[in-house]
Amino acid sequence: MRFVFPLNRSLLSSSSSSTNGTTSISSIAPFISFHFSPFLSISLFPSLSLLMAPPPPPAPSQQHPHEETTNLSHKSKVTIVGSGNWGSVAAKLVASNTFNLDSFHDEVRMWVFEETLPSGEKLTDVINRTNENVKYLPGVKLGKNVIADPDLDNAVKDANMLVFVTPHQFMDAICKRLVGNIQGDVEAISLIKGMEVKREGPSMISSLISEKLGINCSVLMGANIANEIAVENFSEATIGYRENKEIAEKWVQLFSTPYFIVTPVQDVEGVELCGTLKNVVALAAGFVDGLEMGNNTKAAIMRIGLREMRAFSKLLFSSVKDSTFFESCGVADLITTCLGGRNRKVADAFAKSGGKRSFDELEAEMLQGQKLQGVLTAKDVYEVLSHRGWLELFPLFATVHEICIGHLPPSAIVEYSDRKCKETLVEGSAEF
Numbered sequence: 001m002r003f004v005f006p007l008n009r010s011l012l013s014s015s016s017s018s019t020n021g022t023t024s025i026s027s028i029a030p031f032i033s034f035h036f037s038p039f040l041s042i043s044l045f046p047s048l049s050l051l052m053a054p055p056p057p058p059a060p061s062q063q064h065p066h067e068e069t070t071n072l073s074h075k076s077k078v079t080i081v082g083s084g085n086w087g088s089v090a091a092k093l094v095a096s097n098t099f100n101l102d103s104f105h106d107e108v109r110m111w112v113f114e115e116t117l118p119s120g121e122k123l124t125d126v127i128n129r130t131n132e133n134v135k136y137l138p139g140v141k142l143g144k145n146v147i148a149d150p151d152l153d154n155a156v157k158d159a160n161m162l163v164f165v166t167p168h169q170f171m172d173a174i175c176k177r178l179v180g181n182i183q184g185d186v187e188a189i190s191l192i193k194g195m196e197v198k199r200e201g202p203s204m205i206s207s208l209i210s211e212k213l214g215i216n217c218s219v220l221m222g223a224n225i226a227n228e229i230a231v232e233n234f235s236e237a238t239i240g241y242r243e244n245k246e247i248a249e250k251w252v253q254l255f256s257t258p259y260f261i262v263t264p265v266q267d268v269e270g271v272e273l274c275g276t277l278k279n280v281v282a283l284a285a286g287f288v289d290g291l292e293m294g295n296n297t298k299a300a301i302m303r304i305g306l307r308e309m310r311a312f313s314k315l316l317f318s319s320v321k322d323s324t325f326f327e328s329c330g331v332a333d334l335i336t337t338c339l340g341g342r343n344r345k346v347a348d349a350f351a352k353s354g355g356k357r358s359f360d361e362l363e364a365e366m367l368q369g370q371k372l373q374g375v376l377t378a379k380d381v382y383e384v385l386s387h388r389g390w391l392e393l394f395p396l397f398a399t400v401h402e403i404c405i406g407h408l409p410p411s412a413i414v415e416y417s418d419r420k421c422k423e424t425l426v427e428g429s430a431e432f
C-alpha cells in the first residue's frame, strides 16, 4: 500500500542549529530539525495518522468479583512483576509508601524469575530470608513488607495495581501467561524501556500490556539509574498517563518519596518512547567514549540523538508533546544514561575492542545477569525505519544498529557525510 503525506518543514527541514556546517556531525543536521522552545508550537503531520500505530483502546471495564479490589479509592494491593536491579528498587520505593499510607495494603508481592544461586539456594528464599535481592541489588534492604514470590499467577492474584518491570524481551511471554488470570478492575504501570516490532508496526510495551490483558497501562520513566535511587540520592521521574488523572495521582502517591519526585504528564507514548529510544543514543555515546573522542563530540551525539528521538516519536504518534522531552523522562534520562548507564558502559567496551567482541559476550561478562536493552531497541528501531523508508532521516539511529551488527566500525558514529539527505522527505511530500 502507498501513502502520500505532506511533511512539515519545521520538523524536517534545513538545519538552523548548525552554523558552520563544516563537520561531519553537523552535516546530518539538515535531516531533522526542530526547535526546543516551549513557546514554538510545531504543527504535526495530520495525514500521518494513516501510518501511525493507534493508541490502544481504553481498557474494557471488567466485571469485578470483589468489591474491595475494584475501586482505587479502597485499599489497593500492589504487585511488582519483575525483580532485577530496577525492579528491586521499585519494590523498595513502593513498599515504603504502602507501609505508611492507609490507602494501600502493606504487603507488596514481587514476582521473581526464579534462579539458583552459586550457593545452591533459590533466589526467592534468600530474598525472603535476608530482605535483600542479593543478586540484582546487593546490600539494600527492600522493606520487610516485600514478599518475593516465584509463582507469577499467585503473585498477581489479589493485586489491583500491577507494576511491570522486566527487560522488555520477556514481556510477551509474561503477558501470555497472565491472560485470563487478571481479575477485576486492575490498573497497570510499565517501567519497561523497549518496544516490540511486529509486522503491523511497532508496539509499545504499555500497549502490549493493555491489549493482551485488557487493562489500562500507564508508564513511569525518568533519569533513574537504579543503584543511585537505591541509596536514596535525589532524583525525578515522569508518569505518562492516558486519560484518568485520578489514576495518575494514585501512581504518583505510590512512587513518590522525599528523594524521588514524580510528575504526571498526559502523554503515555511520548514518555515511553523517550525511555525506550534514549538507550540507542546511549550506545552512540558509549562508542564515542570508547574511541576517546571527548566531551564536545559526546554532547553533539546526545543533541543529535535527542533530535532523532523527538522526530521519531512524533512520526509514530502525533499525540506526542514537545514538553515531554523537557521532563525527567526526556532530556534528563538521556543525559544520565549517556553518562552512567549500562548501555553506554558496554558500548564503550565494544568500541575499545574495535568491534571485535560481541555485545552478547560483553553483556555476559560485564553485567552479571542484567540485560542490555539498547542493542535490541536499535534493531527494532532500524526495522521500523527501513520498513517505512525513513532510514535516511535518522542517520544516528541507523548507524548505531549497523555498528552493533558489525556492518560499520564504531568510528562510523561520527561519519554521516556519506549518508545522503533524502530531498523529497526534507523538502516536501514523500511517498511510502
Ligand SMILES: NC(=O)c1ccc[n+]([C@@H]2O[C@H](COP(=O)([O-])OP(=O)(O)OC[C@H]3O[C@@H](n4cnc5c(N)ncnc54)[C@H](O)[C@@H]3O)[C@@H](O)[C@H]2O)c1
Binding pocket: 082, 083, 084, 085, 086, 087, 088, 112, 113, 114, 136, 165, 166, 167, 168, 170, 191, 192, 193, 194, 224, 225, 226, 227, 369, 370, 371, 372, 373
Ligand atoms: N536498572 C536500571 O537502572 C533501570 C532504570 C530504569 C529502567 N530500567 C528498565 O527496567 C526494566 C527491568 O530492568 P532491571 O534493571 O530491573 O532488570 P535487570 O537487567 O537488572 O535484570 C534482569 C531481570 O530479568 C530476569 N529474567 C531473566 N530471564 C528471564 C526470563 N526468561 N523471563 C523473565 N525474566 C527474566 C532476571 O531474573 C532479572 O530479574 C528494563 O526495561 C530496564 O530498561 C532499568
